[in-house]
Amino acid sequence: MAMFYIGIKLMRSVLRAFTQLLILSAVSILATASLAQAEEAMHEDHMNHGTHKQHQPSNIQPGHIHHVHEAGSWMFEYRFMRMEMDELLAGSNNVSASSVARMGSPYKNAAGSNYMMAPTSMTMDMHMLMGMYSQANNLSWMVMLNYLDNEMNMLAMNGSRPVMNASGIGDVQIGAMYKVYDNGPSQLLANIGVSLPTGSINKTNNQGILPYAMQLGSGTFDLIPSLTYQGSYDVWSWGLQASYVFRLNENSQNYALGNRADGQLWVKATPLKNTSITGRASLSHWGNISGSASAITMMQRNMSPTFDTRNSGGDRLDLSIGLSQLFDSGHMLGFEYGIPVQQNLDGLQMKVKQVYSVSWQYMF
Numbered sequence: 001m002a003m004f005y006i007g008i009k010l011m012r013s014v015l016r017a018f019t020q021l022l023i024l025s026a027v028s029i030l031a032t033a034s035l036a037q038a039e040e041a042m043h044e045d046h047m048n049h050g051t052h053k054q055h056q057p058s059n060i061q062p063g064h065i066h067h068v069h070e071a072g073s074w075m076f077e078y079r080f081m082r083m084e085m086d087e088l089l090a091g092s093n094n095v096s097a098s099s100v101a102r103m104g105s106p107y108k109n110a111a112g113s114n115y116m117m118a119p120t121s122m123t124m125d126m127h128m129l130m131g132m133y134s135q136a137n138n139l140s141w142m143v144m145l146n147y148l149d150n151e152m153n154m155l156a157m158n159g160s161r162p163v164m165n166a167s168g169i170g171d172v173q174i175g176a177m178y179k180v181y182d183n184g185p186s187q188l189l190a191n192i193g194v195s196l197p198t199g200s201i202n203k204t205n206n207q208g209i210l211p212y213a214m215q216l217g218s219g220t221f222d223l224i225p226s227l228t229y230q231g232s233y234d235v236w237s238w239g240l241q242a243s244y245v246f247r248l249n250e251n252s253q254n255y256a257l258g259n260r261a262d263g264q265l266w267v268k269a270t271p272l273k274n275t276s277i278t279g280r281a282s283l284s285h286w287g288n289i290s291g292s293a294s295a296i297t298m299m300q301r302n303m304s305p306t307f308d309t310r311n312s313g314g315d316r317l318d319l320s321i322g323l324s325q326l327f328d329s330g331h332m333l334g335f336e337y338g339i340p341v342q343q344n345l346d347g348l349q350m351k352v353k354q355v356y357s358v359s360w361q362y363m364f
Contacts, residue, residue, distance in 0.1 A: 070134060070137060071134055071135065071136045071137045072134065073133075073134045073363060073364065074131070074132065074133055074134075074363065074364055075130075075131070075132040075361060075362070075363040076129075076130070076131050076132075076361070076362050076363075077128075077129070077130045077132075077359060077360065077361045077362075078127070078128070078129055078359065078360050079126075079127075079128040079130075079357055079358070079359040079360075080125070080126070080127055080128075080357060080358050080359070081125070081126045081128065081355065081356070081357040082123060082124070082125050082126075082355070082356055082357070083123070083124040083126075083352060083354075083355045084121075084122075084123055084352070084353045084354050084355070085119075085121060085122040085123075085124075085350040085351060085352050085353060086120075086121050086350070086351065086353040087120065087121070087350070087351060088100065088118065088119070088305075088348050088349065088350055088351065089343055089344075089345045089348075089349060089350075089351040090107070090345075090347070090348050091344055091345065091346075092342070092343060092344045092345075094351075095107070095348065097118040097119060097120045097154075097155040098118075098155060100114075100115050100118035100305065100348060101114075101115055101116060101117045101118040101155050101156060101157045102114065102157055103157070107305070107348055109301070109302040109303075109305075109308060110301060110302060110308060110310065111302045113302060114157075115302070115303065115304055115305055116156060116157050116302075116303045116304065117154050117155060117156040117157065117162070117303060117304045118154065118155055118304060118305060118348070119152050119153065119154055119155075119304070119305075119306055119350055120153045120154065120155050120161075121152075121153045121350075122150070122151065122152040122153070122213070122350055123150070123151050124148065124149075124150050125148065125149040125150075126146055126147070126148055126149075126170070127146065127147040127148075127149075128144060128145070128146050128147075129144070129145045129146075130142065130143070130144045130145075131143050137179070138178060138179035138182070139176065139177070139178055139179070140176070140177045141174075141175070141176055141177075142173075142174065142175045142176075142177065142193075143172070143173070143174050143175075144172065144173040144174075144175075145169070145170075145172055146169070146170035146171065146172075146199070147167075147168070147169055147170065148166075148167060148168065148169075148170045148199070148216050149165075149166075149167040150164075150165065150166045150167065150213070150214050150216075151163065151164065151165050152164040152165075152211075152213070152214060152306070154304070162207075164205060164210055164211075164214055165205075166200075166203040166210055166214045166215070166216060167216075168199070168200055168203075168216050169198055169199060169200075169216065170198070170199040170216050170217055171195045171196060171197060171198055171199040171216075171217040171218060171222075172195070172196045172198045173193055173194070173195045173196070173224070174193065174194055174196070175191055175192060175193030175194065175224070176191070176192055176193075177189055177190070177191045178190050178191075185231055185232050185233060186229070186230065186231035186232070187228075187229070187230055187231075188227070188228070188229050189227070189228040189229075189230075190225075190226070190227055190228075191224075191225065191226045191227075191228070191243075192223075192224075192225055193223075193224035193225070193226070194221065194222070194223060194224065195218065195221070195222035195224060195245070196221065197217055197218060197219050197220055197221060197251065198217060199215070199216035199217020199218070199219075200215065200216045200217060201215045201216070201217055201218070201219035201251055201252070201253055201293075202215075202253070202295070203215055203216065207300075208295070208296075208297065208300060209293065209295040209296055209300075211296075211304065211306035211307050212257075212289060212293070212306070212307075212309075212312070213306060213350070214306075218247065218251065218256075218257050219251025219252060219253060219255075219256075220247045220248060220249050220250065220251045220256055220257070221248045221249060222245050222246060222247055222248060223245075223246040223248055224243060224244070224245050224246075225243065225244060225246075226241060226242060226243035226244070227241065227242055227243075228240075228241040229241075235269055235270045235271060236267070236268070236269055236270075237267075237268045237270075238265075238266065238267045238268070239265075239266055240263070240264065240265045240266075241262075241263070241264050242261075242262070242263045243261070243262045243263075244259065244260070244261050244262075245259055245260040245261075246259055247259055250290075250291055253293040253294050253295060254291050254292070254293070254294045255289055255290060255291035255292055255293050255309070256289070256290050256291060257286075257289055257312075258286050258287025258288050258289060258290070258312060258313050259286070259287050260284065260285070260286040260287070261284070261285045261286075262282065262283070262284045262285075263282070263283050263284075264280060264281065264282035264283070265280070265281050265282075266278055266279065266280040266281075267279050267280075274325060274326040274327070274328075275323075275324070275325050275326075276323070276324045276325075276326075277321070277322070277323055278320075278321070278322040278323075278324070278336070279319075279320070279321055279322075280318075280319070280320045280321075280322070280336075280338070281317070281318070281319055281320075282317070282318045282320070282338075283315070283316070283317050283318075284315065284316050284317075284318075285314075285315045286312075286313055286314060287312075287313050288309065288310075288312045288313035288346060289309040289312040289313075290309075291309075292309055305347065305348040305349070308347070308348075310346070310347045311345075311346065311347030311348045311349050312346060312347070312349070313345075313346040313347075314343065314344055314345035314346050314349060315342075315343070315344045315345075316340050316342070316343045316344075316352065317340065317341050317342040317343075318338045318339065318340050318341070318352075318355070319338060319339065319341050320336050320337065320338030320339075320355075321336070321337060321338075322334060322335060322336035322337070323335050323336075330362055330363050330364055331360065331361070331362050332360070332361040332362075332363075333358075333359070333360055334357075334358070334359045334360075334361070335356070335357070335358050335359075336356065336357050337354070337355075337356045338354070338355045338356070339353075339354050339355075340352045
């Protein structure tokens, strides 16, 4: 446990430094793009040697591992991902819903009273469609569309078990990826992405507006910079990526989700032609919600921990394993399965049980 907290503090320090570096890199890249393009032309043969001629492992997710392809190429990807959550955590301690939604519970709402209900489980399904175009050997453009389907099961103090559902289009992301450095076996990539508030934050049921976790978007314009390093030798490849989500404004409901930092490290082996096995570790930190949704009533805020902004923010460490198969036709199929090995959540929040995804890619 002590090592986990030390790791969290170290990650925050590293990601804070990465964030500053990302901003400086973005300004530098934009300011020197024309010079870099000229240098790219002078070393075209070397860059072509270093350019990926196969897909990156499809099973790297969440936090898409950024990469560029040969100039003029296109890539499309469809991915289905499911996240399953079960019961609650208070910090890193397991808490049952029945111990929260009962008279005399030690877990209190903002008014100092007991919550009337608590979540027991939740599933979050995401259908993602991504398109990527490589304008040059060192520059690619990306757009990502999401469709979300969320379901949350609750336990009320009176013994009833209401169910909440919400589905629809999520936030759209657009971005540019630039290859800062490439010596063949290793590359350094910078990405600047923007998330557009196309996902609804006004989903309701017959009891009123749904809680924060059930909404389909952030409602804000978000800036998403990242840096990615990747290297390879023989049948092995590896890499690491740091990314950050800046919430640039409050949304129309007068709140903003917390900023989010993600770091991930992966190792890939290709023991057979076009077949890859990937192991990945990802560490995430997200801040608390600032403000409060104007449509949430005081009664709702005191009824369930899902409406209480004190129950947001936290850290999570996941380990995942994936398998991908590339076909000669340019198609690739992938699968990844991951579980959290440590979670430390602010207040009362649902704990993640498992995450898995299946994907299809096509490049031409």
